[in-house]
Amino acid sequence: MSEQSKLIFVPLDERPCNYEFPYLLAKETEYLVERPPLTMMGLKKRPGDADQLWSWFEASCAGADGAVVALDTLLYGGIIPSRLHVLKLEELTARLERLREIKQRYPQLKLYAFQLIMRCPQYSLSDEEPDYxxxxxxxxxxxxxxxxxxxxxxxxxxxxxxxxxxxxxxxAGVLEDYLGRRAVNIEANKLVLELVRDGIIDFMIVPQDDSAPYGHTAKDQEKVRERITALDLELKVYMYPGADEVGCTLLTRMMNKAAGRMPLVYPRLSSVQGAFVTPLFEDRFFYETLKYQILAAGGLIASSAAEADLVLLISTPGETMEEAVSQKHAFHSYDVYRNLMELVEYGEFLLRIKGMPVAVADVGYANGGDQKLVKMLRHKNMLFDLAGYAAWNTSSNSLGTVISQAMIYLLYGRTQAHLDFLALRYAEDVCYCSVVRGELSEGPVQEMGYGKYELDGPRGRVAARVQERLSQELAVRIDSPAGSVRITDCYMPWNRMFEVGLSVRFLPS
Structure with a gap:
């Protein structure tokens, strides 16, 4: 690749986890990441402008070395619109054909893509689904x-x-609408596989958002898997749980391939049983997904710390996974069936005595960080010496994020961008997801006259309250002799409590 490699990135939607995270991870690397302007992207249920996005993508590919593309954005206008559209298969086929033309015009372009299989949540809520x-x-x-x-x-x-x-x-009308859209989407999934077979797409991930072992999504997985097998694409198309982290994963894979690197990652779990826990919102044992996440980012699992380039400390549940907000109550399986103390002592030994890069996948709980674990890491003054940390949303969202950050750290070291991203993870995953979100959602937001799915806009009183509480929590839980975290921006991207948009800086002491 050239000195400053140009990389085109089409995000899955406009939320920070999709639009910002890969961009932030690529800062201070030799990659210039170009993304579509936010005005072209959609807003939650409003789709992005597909024609504008295609035109932008086509024009941007001139002189680019690689592209990481969320096909749901180019086909439907984003992840939520992929569950709401009324597009015919012919329209989707025509859109996909444009990828062939682009690759013919720019044969040097390395094209990595991802495309979801439509999810089927287990609950009645229309926040991210059709109104019915x-x-x-x-x-x-x-x-x-x-x-x-x-x-x-x-x-x-x-x-x-x-x-x-x-x-x-x-x-009957409800079911007809739902199953009709699923049928169209799954045909589009199969059509994309032909682009992989024909060498238009170099590598692909089919992530499973909110999956279960049985049901509509599981059956659609089988159809896509059959097609992957029929086209001999097992080594070019991976299918595993995840979604919002895949932009980071594919960006990292591209960097590793370009550098001729295949980092060896040694995972150390906090619980013997942790490997065999099926995380919430996923459909298989944790360890099977872990293998995929490391492989997809361009690495391999090491059999020992001695041969590894990176050690990944993993805080898993001891038995079954709980939500992060529940950690104020004692759970036998968390307190007895796992050993966080050993995990932290082992990490400190590798970091300080052996000088090894160490990252932390904090996936003991869903939707937020483990406060005890972070307290111990802070006590050891390790928080800002880590190669990576993540604890947001699902187990796979966190795994893909921390593995990406840590592998980019192996390539580029302890840059300011790296420290800022660590600071962002502590502010968002620990302070917001596991503390402030739950605290404000159950009472204070209602007292202000709003609901957790409808606030007073992205930058209203709720956002100001969130920023104030986050600053207090950061001072107590994260700031240390190494330095402190300052929030420079705070907003609510989808006008709800579930996610927060943050800009932060790490200020060394």
């Missing part, structure tokens, strides 16, 4: 779940009775 999902989401999920088990011959009598009852209640 507020009334019928649970039924749509259960119908798919039980039907799948029925086809496999493992449905119970109780499940069969439940299915009959759902069939009496669930409106």
């Amino acid at each position: 999902y507020a009334d019928w989401g649970r039924e749509i999920f259960r119908k798919g779940f039980i039907q799948h088990r029925l086809e496999l011959g493992i449905a119970t009598g109780e499940e069969i009775r439940e299915l009959a009852e759902i069939d009496l209640r669930l409106p």
